[in-house]
Amino acid sequence: MICPNCDGRARRSHHRGLLELAFKSISAYKPYRCADCGWRGWATHIKPVNRKEIVKSVIFWCAALIIALAIGVYAVVDLRSTLNPQPAPAVSK
Ligand SMILES: [Zn+2]
Structure with missing residues (x-):
């Protein structure tokens, strides 16, 4: 050094x-x-991390988090509609 x-x-x-x-x-x-x-x-011998790499990593993990949250919200909404089915509309004659 x-x-x-x-x-x-x-x-x-x-x-x-x-x-x-x-x-x-x-x-x-x-x-x-x-x-x-x-x-x-x-x-330390650890090389400083490239700032571009940090930005890429943060963007990647933010996108992954957003996708995971969207899938989770979709799954919860789908599960609710499965558990509480909407009554079929009355057929009038
Ligand atoms: Zn010296």
Whole structure:
């Protein structure tokens, strides 16, 4: 990793205490230390997600949710009409 302070090479650092161990274990962030300038900080190797991909994903899941809701509403309406059939109109002679 490139050191954000001096552009030197920062290497993984050991955790300091249980709090850092817990944070390191549950997050993608890991501690780093620069041997050149002494900088110590947290960084992740996970690439930042492309904003276009996020928008595409949000649109996809919104459309899927709308379709699922429409199918659910249709199923409930259909079930109600099945359970409560409309009386047949009286035939007049
Ligand atoms: Zn540095």
